[in-house]
Structures are given as structure tokens and as C-alpha cells.
Amino acid sequence: MGRLQKILIPSLGLVLAFWFYSARDTFKPEMLRGKRVIVTGASTGIGEQMAYHLARMGSHILVTARTEAKLQNVVRRCLELGAASARFVSGTMEDTAFAQRVVREAQTSLGGLDMLILNHVGASYFGFFDGDVEHVRKLLEINFLSYVAMTTSALPMLKESEGSIVVVSSMAGKVGFPFTVPYSATKFALDGFFSSLRQEFAIQSINVSITLCILGFIDTESAVRAVSHVIPDTPAPKEECALEIIRAGALRHRQLHYPARAVGTMLLIHSIAPELFESIVRGSYRLENVRRT
Ligand SMILES: NC(=O)c1ccc[n+]([C@@H]2O[C@H](COP(=O)([O-])OP(=O)(O)OC[C@H]3O[C@@H](n4cnc5c(N)ncnc54)[C@H](OP(=O)(O)O)[C@@H]3O)[C@@H](O)[C@H]2O)c1
Numbered sequence: 001m002g003r004l005q006k007i008l009i010p011s012l013g014l015v016l017a018f019w020f021y022s023a024r025d026t027f028k029p030e031m032l033r034g035k036r037v038i039v040t041g042a043s044t045g046i047g048e049q050m051a052y053h054l055a056r057m058g059s060h061i062l063v064t065a066r067t068e069a070k071l072q073n074v075v076r077r078c079l080e081l082g083a084a085s086a087r088f089v090s091g092t093m094e095d096t097a098f099a100q101r102v103v104r105e106a107q108t109s110l111g112g113l114d115m116l117i118l119n120h121v122g123a124s125y126f127g128f129f130d131g132d133v134e135h136v137r138k139l140l141e142i143n144f145l146s147y148v149a150m151t152t153s154a155l156p157m158l159k160e161s162e163g164s165i166v167v168v169s170s171m172a173g174k175v176g177f178p179f180t181v182p183y184s185a186t187k188f189a190l191d192g193f194f195s196s197l198r199q200e201f202a203i204q205s206i207n208v209s210i211t212l213c214i215l216g217f218i219d220t221e222s223a224v225r226a227v228s229h230v231i232p233d234t235p236a237p238k239e240e241c242a243l244e245i246i247r248a249g250a251l252r253h254r255q256l257h258y259p260a261r262a263v264g265t266m267l268l269i270h271s272i273a274p275e276l277f278e279s280i281v282r283g284s285y286r287l288e289n290v291r292r293t
């Protein structure tokens with residue numbers, strides 16, 4: 001199996017890389033100039049980096065998360081970097097009323113919305129499923145239901161602007177990985193909701209794009225803290241990841257794979273030989289370091 005892995009992975013990677021680079025249309029940062037964008041989960045991590053890229057591109061930015069002090073700093077930095085405007089709303093996405101309030105804020109202070117970037121995630125654990133059903137419910141509210149609520153509230157504005165919805169998901173939202181059972185469930189739910197909604201938009205000629213972002217391991221503080229003792233891979237940079245997400249949204253792509261080659265290759269192997277894929281995954285973890293419950 002080791003040899004198969006050595007031959008299969010690089011050759012699949014080459015094919016995918018060629019397809020990926022030849023099929024891409026061109027992105028220009030000016031595409032985001034003057035655009036009104038909401039970024040959720042923007043107090044830290046990939047969301048924070050997306051806010052800074054959008055600022056450099058001259059967008060009107062509305063960021064949200066729970067921690068007001070961090071959001072104040074993000075807004076200040078966005079203004080320094082050249083944002084057309086920057087503001088924040090703080091609160092928790094456990095509450096759908098709050099999710100709707102963030103969208104209303106875009107209506108009142110920006111007069112509309114061009115791009116809705118849904119990126120926040122609630123804290124979970126990395127380890128064997130502990131049977132805590134309430135945790136699954138709470139995580140579904142934060143990671144899934146609030147995405148549905150924001151999308152629903154923002155749809156009239158997005159239809160008017162022929163705008164875009166960008167949903168940040170994960171490899172764990174496409175295939176089963178161990179140790180992220182509740183998280184994975186919430187990310188799979190996003191795929192179901194947004195892929196189905198995209199079909200209805202096409203039938204109804206609603207020109208609002210939906211971009212689902214399938215991310216691998218990214219070097220944000222929270223991810224590195226949670227998994228680096230178990231996963232030997234080097235994480236990809238959050239700055240580049242953030243830029244790729246914005247680019248895919250602006251180009252109205254249906255799906256983003258980042259890092260492209262690693263994620264594309266894994267999804268391809270999984271679709272051809274799921275059991276082989278699953279055993280490669282299990283074999284790549286440092287199981288002795290996993291928390292047991
Ligand atoms: N990093 C990775 O390796 C990786 C891999 C695959 C997918 N992803 C996806 O990429 C996205 C960003 O990940 P990240 O690593 O940048 O995450 P992160 O650094 O942990 O940031 C999460 C953000 O969500 C906010 N948040 C947490 N709980 C919240 C709540 N209850 N209500 C509102 N906001 C809340 C946090 O701010 P407050 O604490 O201030 O609320 C923070 O701004 C997520 O969708 C994640 O699933 C990441």
C-alpha cells in the first residue's frame with residue numbers, strides 16, 4: 001500500500017493541478033473595491049485575514065464574532081489597510097436572532113450586501129465522540145443554523161446585488177475523519193443545505209452564487225493547538241487561504257479546495273477507493289496522543 005500511495009498520490013496531484021490551473025478565470029483585486037461584505041468569525045484566524053485582504057482591496061467590511069476587544073482591533077487595522085469602511089457587531093451565533101441582527105446591520109449601515117462570508121465555528125473537542133448530545137445540538141446551532149438564518153435574512157439584498165454567499169467548510173465536511181464527530185456533522189449539514197439551495201437558485205434563475213470552501217489543515221492558532229500533536233502534516237498559511245476564499249467567491253466558483261493539490265487528491269482517492277482512503281487517514285494519525293474519554 002505504501003508504494004501505491006507513493007505513485008498514486010503524485011500522479012493524481014499532477015492531473016488535478018493541471019486541470020485546476022488551466023480552468024481558472026482571472027481574479028482582480030478591483031473586483032472587491034467598494035463591495036459590501038460581511039465576514040463572520042473575523043476576530044481571529046482565517047476570518048481575520050479575510051478582513052485584512054478585503055481592506056486592502058477597498059471593500060466596505062462588517063465583521064462579527066463574540067469578542068468585542070478583538071473586533072475593535074480588526075476594524076482599526078482594516079481602516080489602516082485601506083478599507084472603504086469597517087465596522088463590527090459583537091455577539092454569539094448560538095442565537096439566531098443575533099445572526100439576523102448582523103444582516104440587518106448591513107442593511108442599515110451599508111444599504112445592501114454583495115458578499116456574505118460565513119466562516120465562524122464554535123469550539124469543540126478533538127477526540128473520540130464523548131456521547132454529549134447537547135454539545136452536538138449547540139454546535140449545530142452555531143456552525144449550521146446561524147448560517148441558514150443569515151443566508152435567509154440576507155437573500156433579498158443578495159438577489160438585488162447579484163451577490164455571493166461563501167461558506168467555509170472542511171475536508172471533515174466531505175469525508176469521515178475520526179475525532180471530530182460533532183464538528184464533521186455540522187459541516188456535512190452545510191454541504192447538504194447549500195448544495196441543494198444552489199440547485200433551487202439555478203431553477204429559479206436566482207443569480208446569487210454559492211461557494212463551498214473545502215479546507216485542509218490551516219495554521220490558525222486554534223487549529224494548531226487542537227490537532228498538531230495528532231496530525232503530522234504541516235499546516236497551510238492562513239493568509240493565503242483567506243485570499244483563495246475571497247478569490248473563489250469573487251469568481252463565483254461552486255467549490256474551493258485549499259490547499260488545492262492536497263485536498264483535491266484526497267477527495268479523488270476517497271471517491272475512487274473510500275476504504276483505502278480511510279485506512280490511509282487512520283494510519284497517518286499519532287493515535288497515542290489522542291484524548292480518550
Ligand atoms: N484552521 C483549520 O485547520 C481549518 C480546517 C478546515 C476548516 N476550517 C474552517 O475555517 C473556518 C475558520 O477557522 P479558523 O481556524 O480560522 O477558526 P478560529 O481561528 O478558531 O476562529 C473562529 C472564529 O469564530 C468565532 N466564534 C467562535 N464561537 C462563536 C460563537 N459562538 N458565535 C460567534 N462567533 C464565534 C471566533 O471568535 P470569538 O471567540 O471572539 O467569538 C473566531 O472569530 C471555520 O469554518 C473552520 O471550520 C479551518
Ligand SMILES: *[C@@H]1O[C@H](CO)[C@@H](O)[C@H](O)[C@H]1NC(C)=O
Binds near residue numbers: 161162207
Ligand atoms: C450574474 O451576476 C454576475 C455578477 O453580477 C454577472 O456577472 C452575470 O452576468 C450574471 N449572470 C446572469 C445570467 O445574469
